[in-house]
Amino acid sequence: MEKVLEVYKRPYDPNYPMVCMDESPKQLIKETRVRVPMSKGRTVRIDYEYKREGVRNIFMASEPMKGQRIVQLTQRKTKEDWARFVKGIAEAYPKAKRITLVMDQLDTHKAGSLYDTYSPEEAKALWDRFEFINTPKHGSWLNMAEIELSVLNRQCLNRRIGDPDEMAKEVAAWVKIRNQQTCRIEWRFETKDARIKLKKLYPTIIT
Numbered sequence: 001m002e003k004v005l006e007v008y009k010r011p012y013d014p015n016y017p018m019v020c021m022d023e024s025p026k027q028l029i030k031e032t033r034v035r036v037p038m039s040k041g042r043t044v045r046i047d048y049e050y051k052r053e054g055v056r057n058i059f060m061a062s063e064p065m066k067g068q069r070i071v072q073l074t075q076r077k078t079k080e081d082w083a084r085f086v087k088g089i090a091e092a093y094p095k096a097k098r099i100t101l102v103m104d105q106l107d108t109h110k111a112g113s114l115y116d117t118y119s120p121e122e123a124k125a126l127w128d129r130f131e132f133i134n135t136p137k138h139g140s141w142l143n144m145a146e147i148e149l150s151v152l153n154r155q156c157l158n159r160r161i162g163d164p165d166e167m168a169k170e171v172a173a174w175v176k177i178r179n180q181q182t183c184r185i186e187w188r189f190e191t192k193d194a195r196i197k198l199k200k201l202y203p204t205i206i207t
Contacts, residue, residue, distance in 0.1 A: 001198075004142045005191045007100060007133050012065045017093055018100040021061045021085075022145035023077055026153075028053035030162025046160075053162045058171070059085045061092075062148040067182030069148055071175050073168050079113035082106075086114070090129050100131045104140050144185050151178075 007018060030051040038044045057077040061070040070092055074081045086101075093099055103109050109132075114123035135142045156174040161167045 001136050001139055001142060001194060002191050004102060004133055004135055004139075005189070005194060007102060008144075008187050009190070010100075014095070015097045016100060017063055017096050018065060018102070019061050019063050019089060020102040020143050020145035020148075021059070021089070022104065022140070022143050022149055023057055023059050023082075023106075024149050025055050025077075026058055026157055026167070027055050028162050028164060028167065029160040031160055051162065054164075056164055056167060057081065058149065058152070060145045060149050060152070061085070061089050062145045062185070064144045064185035064187065067184040068179050069175060071152070071171055073164070073171060077108070079108040079110075080117045082108045083113045083117035086130070087118075087126060090126055096129075098131055099129060100133060102133045102135065102143055102145075104143060105134050105137060109134075144187060147185055151183075 010016075010018060030053045031046075032049045032051050035044055035046050054075075056073045056075065059070075059072040059074065059077075059081070063069065070089060072085055072088065074085075089099065089101070111123070111127050114126055117123070118126065140146060152171070152174060156170055157167070161170065
């Protein structure tokens with residue numbers, strides 16, 4: 001936990017960008033009946049029935065200090081999907097000397113995923129482009145990408161969407177606007193706060 005918090009205190013450096021990555025499933029839900037549109041004195045009426053159309057996985061990479069993010073929707077969240085998303089992050093920072101990537105400890109978030117997807121030479125070169133920082137188990141709330149996923153769900157995916165192409169289009173529009181607005185995250189929880197509020201996690205030394 002303290003390692004993650006120390007990373008968040010680093011000053012902004014375009015040569016060493018700090019990016020937070022997370023992923024989350026989103027269910028595709030299709031309307032089964034036509035909505036009754038809004039009319040004078042009445043709000044729009046939506047039938048409670050719906051049809052499940054599968055799930056899409058949302059990969060989120062957020063650079064909180066610069067206010068930029070990368071989002072990709074995939075059918076699954078396999079190790080190959082993660083490896084390709086990591087490559088996409090690297091390609092988004094071609095001039096960076098090294099990218100600090102904060103992420104959780106999901107079993108696909110490993111070097112082996114890169115080697116299973118790319119040649120050994122490409123996998124090693126890609127792995128060396130990153131400094132990987134893992135959030136502790138049961139501590140995913142330390143990942144700022146979770147905040148971005150929450151905003152995405154509230155502002156863009158807070159309604160029924162049954163078509164994967166429509167969902168991808170809506171998400172792309174949200175990303176474009178939010179990046180243009182350079183929406184940043186101001187992280188205020190620091191190590192000193194952790195040692196006070198989470199005192200039970202620290203050992204007690206009896207002298």
